[in-house]
Amino acid sequence: xxxxxxxxxxxxxxxxxxxxxxxxxxxxxxxxxxxxxxxxxxxxxxxxxxxxxxxxxxxxxxxxxxxxxxxxxxxxxxxxxxxxxxxxxxxxxxxxxxxxxxxxxxxxxxxxxxxxxxxxxxxxxxxxxxxxxxxxxxxxxxxxxxxxxxxxxxxxxxxxxxxxxxxxxxxxxxxxxxxxxxxxxxxxxxxxxxxxxxxxxxxxxxxxxxxxxxxxxxxxxxxxxxxxxxxxxxxxxxxxxxxxxxxxxxxxxxxxxxxxxxxxxxxxxxxxxxxxxxxxxxxxxxxxxxxxxxxxxxxxxxxxxxxxxxxxxxxxxxxxxxxxxxxxxxxxxxxxxxxxxxxxxxxxxxxxxxxxxxxxxxxxxxxxxxxxxxxxxxxxxxxxxxxxxxxxxxxxxxxxxxxxxxxxxxxxxxxxxxxxxxxxxxxxxxxxxxxxxxxxxxxxxxxxxxxxxxxxxxxxxxxxxxxxxxxxxxxxxxxxxxxxxxxxxxxx
Amino acid sequence: xxxxxxxxxxxxxxxxxxxxxxxxxxxxxxxxxxxxxxxxxxxxxxxxxxxxxxxxxxxxxxxxxxxxxxxxxxxxxxxxxxxxxxxxxxxxxxx
Numbered sequence: 001x002x003x004x005x006x007x008x009x010x011x012x013x014x015x016x017x018x019x020x021x022x023x024x025x026x027x028x029x030x031x032x033x034x035x036x037x038x039x040x041x042x043x044x045x046x047x048x049x050x051x052x053x054x055x056x057x058x059x060x061x062x063x064x065x066x067x068x069x070x071x072x073x074x075x076x077x078x079x080x081x082x083x084x085x086x087x088x089x090x091x092x093x094x095x096x097x098x099x100x101x102x103x104x105x106x107x108x109x110x111x112x113x114x115x116x117x118x119x120x121x122x123x124x125x126x127x128x129x130x131x132x133x134x135x136x137x138x139x140x141x142x143x144x145x146x147x148x149x150x151x152x153x154x155x156x157x158x159x160x161x162x163x164x165x166x167x168x169x170x171x172x173x174x175x176x177x178x179x180x181x182x183x184x185x186x187x188x189x190x191x192x193x194x195x196x197x198x199x200x201x202x203x204x205x206x207x208x209x210x211x212x213x214x215x216x217x218x219x220x221x222x223x224x225x226x227x228x229x230x231x232x233x234x235x236x237x238x239x240x241x242x243x244x245x246x247x248x249x250x251x252x253x254x255x256x257x258x259x260x261x262x263x264x265x266x267x268x269x270x271x272x273x274x275x276x277x278x279x280x281x282x283x284x285x286x287x288x289x290x291x292x293x294x295x296x297x298x299x300x301x302x303x304x305x306x307x308x309x310x311x312x313x314x315x316x317x318x319x320x321x322x323x324x325x326x327x328x329x330x331x332x333x334x335x336x337x338x339x340x341x342x343x344x345x346x347x348x349x350x351x352x353x354x355x356x357x358x359x360x361x362x363x364x365x366x367x368x369x370x371x372x373x374x375x376x377x378x379x380x381x382x383x384x385x386x387x388x389x390x391x392x393x394x395x396x397x398x399x400x401x402x403x404x405x406x407x408x409x410x411x412x413x414x415x416x417x418x419x420x421x422x423x424x425x426x427x428x429x430x431x432x433x434x435x436x437x438x439x440x441x442x443x444x445x446x447x448x449x450x451x452x453x454x455x456x457x458x459x460x461x462x463x464x465x466x467x468x469x470x471x472x473x474x475x476x477x478x479x480x481x482x483x484x485x486x487x488x489x490x491x492x
Numbered sequence: 493x494x495x496x497x498x499x500x501x502x503x504x505x506x507x508x509x510x511x512x513x514x515x516x517x518x519x520x521x522x523x524x525x526x527x528x529x530x531x532x533x534x535x536x537x538x539x540x541x542x543x544x545x546x547x548x549x550x551x552x553x554x555x556x557x558x559x560x561x562x563x564x565x566x567x568x569x570x571x572x573x574x575x576x577x578x579x580x581x582x583x584x585x586x587x
Contacts, residue, residue, distance in 0.1 A: 440547030
């Protein structure tokens with residue numbers, strides 16, 4: 001077989017089990033593609049020796065699970081023992097964890113092979129992968145005949161780029177406001193953010209702890225189901241991880257959604273929505289209706305306030321989480337001048353180590369938590385968050401099983417094009433995705449079409465808490481109807 | 493709400509991030525834009541609403557109060573920019 005790197009996880013799993021291919025062959029195929037794809041900026045720490053060792057071990061393992069011998073990319077936000085884990089930040093330069101995150105431990109216990117670490121926005125703060133200390137990750141797709149480089153989205157931009165370009169069979173991502181779903185939509189792959197608490201956050205560098213969730217980014221919905229099962233489950237080391245049984249998500253993929261109720265929220269029909277996005281949304285609605293679902297119009301009245309609430313809560317939590325980067329325990333420490341004390345050490349270390357977007361968010365967070373503003377900003381945002389969650393509870397109580405929305409307000413934009421825009425313009429990328437983080441709900445982005453320039457567009461499905469199995473089945477039904485098969489033309 | 497350079501300087505200090513004096517006006521402008529965006533929240537009627545503390549209704553699990561880990565000083569110090577004799581080393585903090 002040639003082009004083993006282009007296989008899906010399910011295809012590779014079946015071929016490995018039959019003995020048609022070995023993990024060593026599969027892993028070599030991916031490593032060779034990775035070496036030819038430096039122009040994509042996706043892999044920032046390659047681990048070929050480790051990958052080959054893991055592949056060899058997988059080939060002799062008799063009782064391997066679904067991921068046995070499957071080569072994956074790991075977002076740089078996950079701590080991986082003995083392998084650089086920098087959250088794409090200069091402040092973690094040289095950091096090699098002495099421990100393994102729960103998610104990667106579980107993936108490796110199921111036999112997965114790590115190819116290396118993937119690019120991202122610094123500390124997962126960004127929507128275009130332009131805040132990374134490693135430089136940009138680049139979208140494998142181009143706009144028509146244009147040579148301009150496009151963003152793969154963010155913050156999981158490296159994961160998106162690597163999966164879309166077939167450098168790996170799947171990748172881990174994390175999602176605090178849309179960081180799995182927006183990049184998945186921008187590159188035409190599938191990405192799911194599970195219910196808050198489904199996946200352990202232990203060993204994942206924290207951005208905003210009440211919003212962060214890890215999830216898979218894969219070539220199709222079935223692969224997302226396979227990978228999510230391995231990543232999920234209770235972890236005593238994360239007090240917010242839920243002690244609930246993990247269903248067999250793949251077994252839920254029947255393609256039968258007859259009798260299900262799909263809600264279409266009117267507040268997501270934004271002013272100035274591009275006609276192509278509106279059309280995609282209508283087409284997706286029709287596909288689910290044709291599959292036997294009941295379509296209902298719903299209202300989520302506080303949607304407009306989700307982004308402003310997010311830009312209080314996320315920076316507030318970030319300012320607290322990122323206080324640990326002080327030049328004492330790990331990573332970068334600034335060179336000090338004679339007479340500098342510990343305060344200068346903190347201030348210089350953090351000034352040198354953090355990029356501009358991270359500094360901005362840490363300082364906004366500091367401001368909204370500071371004496372005199374805590375009630376006006378932080379507590380008010382948490383009250384609005386409660387209302388946003390209640391909006392969803394109301395529609396679910398009315399019998400809605402899932403909600404269909406666009407995944408992003410546009411297709412992928414040019415790298416550098418937002419350079420002079422004010423930060424709020426970039427934040428608007430997450431307008432459709434951020435609500436599910438605030439409400440703790442599962443959300444999945446599925447590629448559903450292309451725009452006039454041939455760029456992928458995605459739809460998002462939002463599910464009830466803990467019902468990822470049902471959500472994946474609805475996404476699977478949508479995937480089968482949409483028949484998105486386009487691939488980027490190779491230029492790298 | 494418009495943020496002035498004094499406020500920007502104070503916030504930078506609180507966040508322990510050194511910001512050159514010349515960069516403060518630009519920073520203050522960015523803060524003002526972001527806070528202007530955030531101030532939409534004032535339109536929402538939040539009377540009688542409790543601030544959210546946990547997005548999923550759950551009681552935090554309890555465990556027995558026993559030592560489960562330890563004796564890893566070497567691993568703990570492994571990534572420190574400056575570690576000496578089993579301790580993290582920092583500039584002098586007491587006179």
